[in-house]
Amino acid sequence: MESNPVLLESKSSPINLLNEMQQLRLLGHLCDVTVSVEYQGVRAEFPAHKAVLAATSKFFKEVFLNEKSVDGLRSNVFLNEVQVADFASFLEFVYTARVEVEEDRVQRMLEVAEKLKCLDLSETCFQLKKQMLESVLLELQNFSESQNSEEEGAARPSVAPAAEGEPDPPDSSTAGPGHGASPEEPAAKPKEKV
Secondary structure (H helix, E strand, O other): OOOOOOOOOOHHHHHHHHHHHHHHHHHOOOOOOEEEOOOOOOOOEEOOOOOHHHHHOOOHHHHHHHOOOOOOOEEEEEEEEOOOHHHHHHHHHHOOOOOOOOOHHHHHHHHHHHHOOOOOOOOOOOOHHHHHHHHHHHHHHHHHHHHHHHHHHHHHHHHHHOOOOOOOOOOOOOOOOOOOOOOOOOOOOOOOOO
């Protein structure tokens, strides 16, 4: 009698795999490529794994699939259109699926993602930029609404209650004698002298 197949799936395995690959990269173990980055005189070299770079970046995938294999030697890739700090952030992202950057670097990270054809980083930057824009628009809307309510408050004439002893202002709904008053309404009494 055959039993039904069951799915064995690990929720932690992808994260564990990324963490282990990151540790191997940081220690320089099993790295088979060195990416040399130079931008405006600033230069740095980053050891990495071809498989990780190829799996996360179509740019690197094309480079590695088109290179002539040299057994035992580490490959070198040269980038001169990417800032060193941005490439370091790119590497951290592809090895950990997360990276912390300053808000003003998000646009640059999006440009790096597009140059290196890294869809995951590109989508992440785009979503963050969208959230940032929505936040700014919401702040502008709130500011605009508060300005409008302040202007409306200043434009409204203030109505103070009549002080005691002051006569009520004439009202068109109550006409006095001789002004179309009905016969049932008593006429205003003259003040009596004592």
